[in-house]
Amino acid sequence: MIGETEPSRIRRRNPRGQGERLREDILEAADALLDGTRDASRLSLRGVARRVGIAATSVYLHFPDVDHLKLALIEAGFAELDDARDAASEGIGDPAQALLARSRAYARWALDHPGRYRLMFGPDLPTALAFDAVESPSRRTFETLVRSIERCQEAGLCPMDNASRVAMLVWVSVHGLVLLRMDRPHFPWKPLDEMVDDIVRRVINLNAFTKPGARTSAT
Amino acid sequence: MIGETEPSRIRRRNPRGQGERLREDILEAADALLDGTRDASRLSLRGVARRVGIAATSVYLHFPDVDHLKLALIEAGFAELDDARDAASEGIGDPAQALLARSRAYARWALDHPGRYRLMFGPDLPTALAFDAVESPSRRTFETLVRSIERCQEAGLCPMDNASRVAMLVWVSVHGLVLLRMDRPHFPWKPLDEMVDDIVRRVINLNAFTKPGARTSAT
DNA sequence: TGTACATCAGTGAACGCGCGTTCACTGATGTAC
DNA sequence: TGTACATCAGTGAACGCGCGTTCACTGATGTAC
Numbered sequence: 001m002i003g004e005t006e007p008s009r010i011r012r013r014n015p016r017g018q019g020e021r022l023r024e025d026i027l028e029a030a031d032a033l034l035d036g037t038r039d040a041s042r043l044s045l046r047g048v049a050r051r052v053g054i055a056a057t058s059v060y061l062h063f064p065d066v067d068h069l070k071l072a073l074i075e076a077g078f079a080e081l082d083d084a085r086d087a088a089s090e091g092i093g094d095p096a097q098a099l100l101a102r103s104r105a106y107a108r109w110a111l112d113h114p115g116r117y118r119l120m121f122g123p124d125l126p127t128a129l130a131f132d133a134v135e136s137p138s139r140r141t142f143e144t145l146v147r148s149i150e151r152c153q154e155a156g157l158c159p160m161d162n163a164s165r166v167a168m169l170v171w172v173s174v175h176g177l178v179l180l181r182m183d184r185p186h187f188p189w190k191p192l193d194e195m196v197d198d199i200v201r202r203v204i205n206l207n208a209f210t211k212p213g214a215r216t217s218a219t
Numbered sequence: 220m221i222g223e224t225e226p227s228r229i230r231r232r233n234p235r236g237q238g239e240r241l242r243e244d245i246l247e248a249a250d251a252l253l254d255g256t257r258d259a260s261r262l263s264l265r266g267v268a269r270r271v272g273i274a275a276t277s278v279y280l281h282f283p284d285v286d287h288l289k290l291a292l293i294e295a296g297f298a299e300l301d302d303a304r305d306a307a308s309e310g311i312g313d314p315a316q317a318l319l320a321r322s323r324a325y326a327r328w329a330l331d332h333p334g335r336y337r338l339m340f341g342p343d344l345p346t347a348l349a350f351d352a353v354e355s356p357s358r359r360t361f362e363t364l365v366r367s368i369e370r371c372q373e374a375g376l377c378p379m380d381n382a383s384r385v386a387m388l389v390w391v392s393v394h395g396l397v398l399l400r401m402d403r404p405h406f407p408w409k410p411l412d413e414m415v416d417d418i419v420r421r422v423i424n425l426n427a428f429t430k431p432g433a434r435t436s437a438t
Numbered sequence: 439t440g441t442a443c444a445t446c447a448g449t450g451a452a453c454g455c456g457c458g459t460t461c462a463c464t465g466a467t468g469t470a471c
Numbered sequence: 472t473g474t475a476c477a478t479c480a481g482t483g484a485a486c487g488c489g490c491g492t493t494c495a496c497t498g499a500t501g502t503a504c
Binding site: 234236237274277280 | 445446447448449450
């Protein structure tokens with residue numbers, strides 16, 4: 001066992017004018033702590049400082065308090081998650097394939113960054129700071145899902161149900177999938193991509209027009 | 220503001236031979252704390268003792284440590300949840316209606332007991348104690364869902380897909396639904412029962428044989 | 439019938455821990471004159 | 472060219488808090504003789 005309570009030593013003071021670099025180091029260390037093999041436990045200011053190799057008080061040079069640090073992590077997390085989804089669907093013409101690829105990317109990002117994902121969508125942030133407003137990053141993420149579904153509908157690939165309602169169902173389904181996989185690691189899950197595809201197809205009723213019930217045993 | 224740090228005073232020592240009643244009082248207080256309006260925060264041994272009106276150390280008369288207290292809460296929670304589902308489907312002949320009623324009951328119980336539900340399905344319990352084994356209460360709860368779906372299949376109400384796979388999808392979907400409703404209370408959700416019905420119908424492909432795509436705008 | 443004793447249902451003080459936050463400070467580096 | 476000073480990037484000690492857990496104890500109640 002390596003003494004994990006000790007700092008990562010190597011750090012030395014940033015040169016003059018480069019003080020902002022500590023901010024990046026803090027965010028990076030916090031991400032690493034959240035994503036690491038650690039027991040998905042909660043983030044602490046002192047833990048982050050320890051990992052960066054600075055005094056706990058130095059965090060206050062860049063964040064007024066621990067909640068603002070969390071807020072910065074959440075905002076960066078949404079940016080990363082959105083990027084991952086965009087990258088996954090890049091160059092895919094078929095709207096249904098694009099939606100599935102984006103959904104798989106969402107799920108994979110979540111499972112690769114369990115601590116961050118939990119912070120972004122969990123109850124940890126004090127309600128005073130929790131953004132649920134229309135212009136919040138999570139709402140923007142949701143809106144891209146709505147549009148992705150609308151494109152499928154316009155292409156005639158699935159029924160024209162209210163896209164916003166359907167998006168809610170897709171969102172909660174994939175959310176539940178990734179959370180339970182995190183929290184019940186010993187359950188005999190099927191492969192992630194398979195489950196994501198399966199659930200999204202069913203929820204949006206993909207191919208409902210082309211061959212309903214085609215995969216049943218009643219062939 | 221009432222001084223919440225103070226105990227609920229009124230308690231007096233149990234009569235001789237009735238020492239086991241304190242155990243019940245502790246479990247009740249813990250449930251109340253978990254389900255209360257409290258910020259879905261984590262349970263603490265001292266908090267429970269305060270609410271019961273006993274010394275913190277008295278908890279050790281009935282539980283070897285705080286994790287075993289949590290374990291007892293989880294087991295009781297699964298029993299309650301199973302009862303709620305059974306009660307909801309009692310007397311319903313149609314397997315599909317029964318499944319929907321049971322699913323709605325699951326979701327409602329979860330939202331009525333957010334702290335307990337989170338404890339039961341969340342990451343809080345140390346892995347050493349977390350039961351993921353085949354005979355665990357959560358597995359039993361899952362198996363009743365599988366059987367509920369099989370009954371729908373046998374009645375010809377939905378495709379004969381692998382029932383266990385479909386049950387996984389239903390479970391994660393409803394789980395995600397209740398968790399996000401807890402954690403994003405300001406999101407413009409549709410009514411709970413509606414969403415549960417909608418999502419379960421879609422996931423198990425209910426009525427896939429009778430009238431596929433019947434509700435689309437392409438009528 | 440009285441009394442010694444065991445049992446029972448708890449208590450109270452203390453421990454060490456990690457946490458967020460405050461306060462006054464330090465010591466290197468650049469800049470004005 | 473030398474020096475006083477401001478600025479910058481941090482530090483270290485201390486605070487009060489709630490936590491889980493330990494240890495030795497207390498005081499009422501029943502029971503054996």
